[in-house]
Amino acid sequence: MVGIIVQLLISGLLIWFFCKENLSVLGMKPNADRISMFFIFLAVTIFSYSSGFFLRMYFGKESWVLNPLFSTTLLFKGVWWNLKSVLFEELISRGVILYILIKKLGASKAIIISSVAFGIYHWFTFEIFGNIASMIPVFFLTGLVGVLYAYGYLKINSLYATIGMHFGWNFTQSFLFSEGSIGNGIFVQVKPIPVVSVSYFVYYTVMLTPYILFFLLNYLLLFKKSTSVS
Numbered sequence: 001m002v003g004i005i006v007q008l009l010i011s012g013l014l015i016w017f018f019c020k021e022n023l024s025v026l027g028m029k030p031n032a033d034r035i036s037m038f039f040i041f042l043a044v045t046i047f048s049y050s051s052g053f054f055l056r057m058y059f060g061k062e063s064w065v066l067n068p069l070f071s072t073t074l075l076f077k078g079v080w081w082n083l084k085s086v087l088f089e090e091l092i093s094r095g096v097i098l099y100i101l102i103k104k105l106g107a108s109k110a111i112i113i114s115s116v117a118f119g120i121y122h123w124f125t126f127e128i129f130g131n132i133a134s135m136i137p138v139f140f141l142t143g144l145v146g147v148l149y150a151y152g153y154l155k156i157n158s159l160y161a162t163i164g165m166h167f168g169w170n171f172t173q174s175f176l177f178s179e180g181s182i183g184n185g186i187f188v189q190v191k192p193i194p195v196v197s198v199s200y201f202v203y204y205t206v207m208l209t210p211y212i213l214f215f216l217l218n219y220l221l222l223f224k225k226s227t228s229v230s
Contacts, residue, residue, distance in 0.1 A: 001084065007091040015096040018104075025099045027158025037156070038164040044217045045168030046176070052210035053177050059202050063190035064177065070186055078175035078185050086167045093118045093146065094153045094162055102154065111150040118146030141211070145169075148218060155222045165218055 008023065015021050027034070056062045067074075093114055101110035119139040128134040152162040174180020178188050198206075 004084065004087050004091065007088065007095070011091060011096040014100065018100045023096070025157075026095060027153075027156070027160065034158055034160040037158075038160045041152075041161045041164030041218060041221065042168040044221065045165045045214060046172050048213035048217060049169055049172040049210045050176070051213055052206060055206040055209060059198055059206055060196055061194045064187040065190055067178070067184050067186060067188045069184065074185070078182065079171070081182055082167060082171045082175060086163055086170055089121075090149075090159055090163055090166060093121065094149055094159060098150060098153060107154055111147060111154065114150045115143045115146035118149070119143030144215070148215060148222075152218070152222050155225050161222065165214075169214070 011026075012023050015023065015025060019025075053062075053064065057064065098110055098114045101113055105113070119142045122138050122142040123129045123135055126134070126138055128138060149162045149166060152165065153159060155161075170180075174182055175185035176187060178185045
């Protein structure tokens with residue numbers, strides 16, 4: 001939490017120095033529209049990412065059950081851990097730096113720079129720097145996600161939709177289906193994991209469906225926003 005407070009202080013100084021504005025450019029002041037957008041994009045993203053696990057259950061014969069140690073305290077910890085990490089990344093990648101870049105360079109260049117930086121950032125958070133075979137797909141996928149997030153901020157002049165998408169993705173992977181680095185969350189996988197053989201078509205369908213739904217559904221929602229939220 002201290003890190004986020006420091007980020008906000010630095011962001012306030014940067015936006016004042018370069019644009020003579022304040023942190024209101026992030027569109028973080030809550031209102032009914034922004035809060036509803038957060039939950040809409042959150043729900044769409046959770047559905048999109050969960051589709052991959054449902055397909056794994058169907059084609060891969062995997063089984064997931066409710067964590068026997070699940071509790072409201074565990075839920076709070078999982079939500080808070082993911083929310084803090086998302087806010088930290090959003091303030092770096094889609095905060096005032098993106099706003100300043102949009103003002104100085106234009107929207108297209110700003111989105112490209114922000115997305116490239118987001119892709120490179122994940123080389124270090126995933127601890128894969130130096131592993132070219134992993135760096136290329138991670139850069140491509142997270143960079144594309146960065147494009148969508150930056151477009152979301154540009155479209156509505158607020159981080160609520162972007163945070164909803166980002167939080168939904170991270171929360172589903174790391175806590176809803178317990179495949180992150182923070183331990184077991186809501187659902188845990190039954191062991192041993194069955195070994196099955198599937199066609200290449202099925203394999204790539206299972207792998208790519210969550211990404212396709214995530215990009216397509218969230219983009220359509222953003223595209224239909226004809227005006228920014230004030």
